[in-house]
Amino acid sequence: MRHTCLARHAFPAAVAGLLLLTLTACGTERPGAAATGSAEPPACGPGASPAESAGVPRTGMPGASASPAQDGDASASPAQDGVTIIGTGGGASAGAPSCAVYSVTSRETEPFTYVVTVGFVSETGQALFNVDDTVQAVAPGRTVRRTVTATGHSPDAVGKARARVVKVRSFPTSEAPSVGGTCPPTGVRVYADEGDAAMGLRVVGLHLENCGTMPYRLNGYPRVEIRDEDHDRVDGVSIVQGGDAVAGGTGADGPPQQLVLEPGERAHAGLVWRNTVEAGDPVHAPYARVWAKPGAAPVTVTPELDLGTTGKLGVGPWKKAGEQAGTR
Template identity: 50%
Template sequence: MRTLRLTPLTVPAVLAGVLALAACGTEGAGAPRAGGPSCGPETAAAATGGTDPAGDEGTGDVDIVDIVGSDVASPACAPAIRITSHEREPFTYTVTLSFLSDSGAAMLNTEQTVPAVGPGQTVRRPVDLAAAEAAGAGSGPGAGTPRHVKVLKVRSVPVDEAPVPSGACPPSGVRLTADQGDAAMGLRVVGLHLENCSAAPYHLDGYPQLQLFDAAHRPVTGIKIRHGSSGSVGAEFDAPPRPLTLQPGETASSGLTWRNTVTDGTPVDAPYVRVRARPGADPVMVTPELDLGTTGKLGVSAWHKSEADTAR
């Protein structure tokens, strides 16, 4: 990934077809903002990469555009995210950005969400520079004013399956989210969390139902989903399922565990997991970034109430 001084970094090949970075002015090449400096012309970073849903990376969801002359430190030419959807239904995009110092040192990574991009719709959102300004007030190797921004990762999920961590309760009556997980010595563990945000009891009995998908939203097959962790995580993870009733406001947790061991064969990555809390439940697509190596295995634990709710 090469760095362009005073510009957003060019989008790397592995993200072809996934993100657009735009600067100030109109969509026309080199058009300056009224009363401000020209930020340079837009140039296509990938002519066709944004329309190939069968590619190894990306989803064919957006057009790639690179803006020459954008400067994070210049309010008139601050970068923006521009996404043009080629999906057949609305998708929500989460873009992971890294702010860099003038020397190229990473200062801070942030996520920015662009919700509900409809089929054929183009949306443009300014990059949130508040986090970059906070990083610039720090000290150490990355201290100073952020001068560049680069794309680390882009993920997208159907709007109807996007996690709803806060706000109005989803029509399903429950919130299902995944945490950031933990990794040690090649063992990965990611928690799944379910909150009953409805006014009625919610019943669980068993394990979440899972479907795995790659970066292009294609189903990942050949992975054995097993109950428990075979003792590698702990007794709670391997506890057998039992019927649970979540009263309004109560929560339950499950978890995913895997190893990223690579031996013979092709490593498998499945960034997306479609989760159903119980048979027939509305699906929620989370992004635990499963780097399954060549193990062909993924462990899942049974639902159990949170400690606070169990103690009631």
């Protein structure tokens, strides 16, 4: 697997489950070994490749529990969803960007794809920015090492920035959403957008593109199943047809229609909910498993459903792209 360091990417930071490590040299560490100042340059730059170690046995629940490391301690320690920062450091020359090396260990029973958000912060704790890195198809029991770089921050922070695991999202590789690249074997791409939020109302668009060579028929609503952090199904939430069951004017309303998408055509549907919190325990479910139509292969997306205590999610009908959008 070839890997190049990633550029800056803006992403809202989570506040829980963070790992924070002081800068050390990066690029020479191995999972389970303490990072030390090395004469070797960090593995940051075009052509840098992740190292993959031998598999580890599956134990306990999927992923791993968080175990924060102390500043200055760059030893590998368990992190959320099996992701650990094992070293951070500056570039090999003055003015080179800071970098972070992390590892992903899969404790699943099938290949999983991970989206890891690594955040860089200054010595004073000021958030600089986040970097998203996608690790494709990690086999069961395997550990993959990756390197990301922090570009774009001020020169006085070079070599002094620290890194933390902000968020980890994972999918069975067979269900990973697809925005571009090679067309999936199903002939369609399905993914979710970043959505919109206003006054406690949330609207996230589901998008489907016919990237195959044959017409693709849709009729009605996508089927949606809510999943929690551990990918377990969330019960006790009503999934209702039509976004207007939650709020009007979102674009996720109207009657279902029979659609035929020719190759290259797109459709969208909307997920609508409120995050009101009253009596009871609020529901936060990062994942939604989506079937575009009966018999379709499922795709797992991350609408980050903060449903509060409302117990309701509205699902709009499929509409051809060019009609009223599924997000506000």
